[in-house]
Amino acid sequence: MPPRGTGFHPSSEAPPNPDEVAIKREREIADVVIAGGGIIALAAAATLRPALGDEARIVMLAPPAPRIQSRDPRAYAIAPSGRRLLEALGVWQALENDAQPMEQIIVTDSRLDDAVRPAFLSFIGRADNDEGGNAKGFAHMVEAQALREALLNAVAIAKIDTRTVRLDTLTLESDDDRIGVGAESENVIAASLLVAADGTRSVCRESAGIGWIGWDYPQYGLTGTIAHEREHGGRAYEHFLPCGPFAILPLKERRSSIVWTEEKNEAKRLLKLGERELLSEVTRRFGHELGELRLEGRLVAFPLSFGVARAFTSGRVVLVGDAAHVIHPVAGQGLNLGLQDIAALAEAIAEAAHLGLDPGNPRTLSSYERARRFDTNLMGALTDGLVRLFSNDHLPLRGLRDIGLSLVDRAPAIKRFLARKAAGPQ
Ligand SMILES: Cc1cc2nc3c(=O)[nH]c(=O)nc-3n(C[C@H](O)[C@H](O)[C@H](O)COP(=O)(O)OP(=O)(O)OC[C@H]3O[C@@H](n4cnc5c(N)ncnc54)[C@H](O)[C@@H]3O)c2cc1C
Numbered sequence: 504m505p506p507r508g509t510g511f512h513p514s515s516e517a518p519p520n521p522d523e524v525a526i527k528r529e530r531e532i533a534d535v536v537i538a539g540g541g542i543i544a545l546a547a548a549a550t551l552r553p554a555l556g557d558e559a560r561i562v563m564l565a566p567p568a569p570r571i572q573s574r575d576p577r578a579y580a581i582a583p584s585g586r587r588l589l590e591a592l593g594v595w596q597a598l599e600n601d602a603q604p605m606e607q608i609i610v611t612d613s614r615l616d617d618a619v620r621p622a623f624l625s626f627i628g629r630a631d632n633d634e635g636g637n638a639k640g641f642a643h644m645v646e647a648q649a650l651r652e653a654l655l656n657a658v659a660i661a662k663i664d665t666r667t668v669r670l671d672t673l674t675l676e677s678d679d680d681r682i683g684v685g686a687e688s689e690n691v692i693a694a695s696l697l698v699a700a701d702g703t704r705s706v707c708r709e710s711a712g713i714g715w716i717g718w719d720y721p722q723y724g725l726t727g728t729i730a731h732e733r734e735h736g737g738r739a740y741e742h743f744l745p746c747g748p749f750a751i752l753p754l755k756e757r758r759s760s761i762v763w764t765e766e767k768n769e770a771k772r773l774l775k776l777g778e779r780e781l782l783s784e785v786t787r788r789f790g791h792e793l794g795e796l797r798l799e800g801r802l803v804a805f806p807l808s809f810g811v812a813r814a815f816t817s818g819r820v821v822l823v824g825d826a827a828h829v830i831h832p833v834a835g836q837g838l839n840l841g842l843q844d845i846a847a848l849a850e851a852i853a854e855a856a857h858l859g860l861d862p863g864n865p866r867t868l869s870s871y872e873r874a875r876r877f878d879t880n881l882m883g884a885l886t887d888g889l890v891r892l893f894s895n896d897h898l899p900l901r902g903l904r905d906i907g908l909s910l911v912d913r914a915p916a917i918k919r920f921l922a923r924k925a926a927g928p929q
Pocket residue numbers: 538539540541542543544565566567568569572577578579580581700701702703724725726762805806823824825826832834835836837838839840841
């Protein structure tokens with residue numbers, strides 16, 4: 504893919520005509536520019552402040568909030584590693600009272616109208632105890648809106664210079680020491696490093712000429728909150744139905760978040776239904792175990808895709824979060840991967856500062872890329888494999904996978920391994 508914008512070239516390539524580089528146009532200097540306004544951009548801004556120190560100039564270019572954000576119905580399963588990062592930022596403390604530990608995950612593999620859904624596999628979260636012997640759960644469920652507000656607060660405390668600008672006209676211009684970032688009518692900002700946290704369709708990634716390998720799934724992820732009559736007891740369910748997984752994830756106060764994978768046309772039809780008909784379709788999939796159900800707010804459809812950037816850095820640009828990789832939400836690990844990116848980047852940058860190097864130097868960025876490649880590829884392959892294995896109704900395959908699942912359920916060592924993977928990064 505050819506680089507967008509003007510004059511961007513990775514520092515390993517031939518030097519540009521000096522008349523073309525940003526340094527001529529620059530009117531502002533910063534240490535780091537972060538592009539993006541989602542959870543990962545906010546977490547990156549708050550995390551890079553302690554890594555770079557109080558004097559560092561960090562600018563965040565956040566696009567105007569998309570309408571979806573005002574009613575983002577998602578809830579995230581935050582893995583232990585993500586929780587530790589949020590704790591270090593002082594963000595977890597604001598969230599923990601409303602965070603629901605996941606005590607157990609039950610996996611079923613059945614058809615939509617099967618009267619009984621036997622549990623082929625179940626993981627108990629109590630295997631993962633803290634020093635005091637308290638159950639920590641696999642992960643904690645946190646609602647998107649609460650996480651966003653807590654991070655916005657952390658960004659304000661970290662004194663990040665935040666500007667609202669559209670990123671679609673972004674231009675990047677680079678020489679060996681600086682990258683010039685020009686967005687909309689803003690001045691060009693010449694920084695040591697550009698952190699691209701602008702999501703799957705990252706303009707920064709495209710402008711930097713970094714390629715992308717990926718595909719769209721033929722389904723949407725319908726997500727929303729369901730209130731129910733009975734306590735869920737911290738149990739999460741993953742029902743593998745022929746059209747894709749239907750996940751029920753426990754929230755506080757007799758509520759659960761659902762992530763319902765459905766073929767695109769069928770998803771569109773479902774979203775046009777009246778509330779009563781939609782609730783009846785939800786109930787067919789959710790089951791009756793938790794008593795009467797009620798939809799809390801609307802369901803929102805998210806397109807689902809898989810993709811990974813061909814490189815996580817180029818010149819003085821580094822990709823984090825969905826700008827670097829996007830995976831199916833079947834295992835609830837997309838955001839967790841992004842939080843791990845940030846932790847790895849902050850560590851590499853703090854080490855560079857220790858050695859007197861600037862945050863965007865090539866050594867630091869390649870150490871970040873090395874740290875993140877393997878985990879990302881592994882999680883991408885696992886989630887894509889799971890979706891392909893389970894999203895079909897091929898009889899012999901169903902028989903085989905059910906035998907496999909129940910064998911795993913009886914093999915404690917394999918189960919412990921899978922439980923750790925289901926819990927997400929420790
Ligand atoms: C249905 C569903 C359920 C999921 N469940 C989980 C889960 O349980 N656990 C998990 O780890 N992951 C989960 N994920 C994945 C997770 O949502 C993504 O990995 C994560 O949101 C990526 O964050 P990001 O900041 O990199 O990208 P994005 O959230 O896509 O944000 C990037 C882009 O959107 C813009 N943007 C977004 N919001 C704003 C805003 N308010 N203001 C300005 N700009 C904004 C950004 O600036 C940028 O351009 C789920 C995904 C889906 C679709």
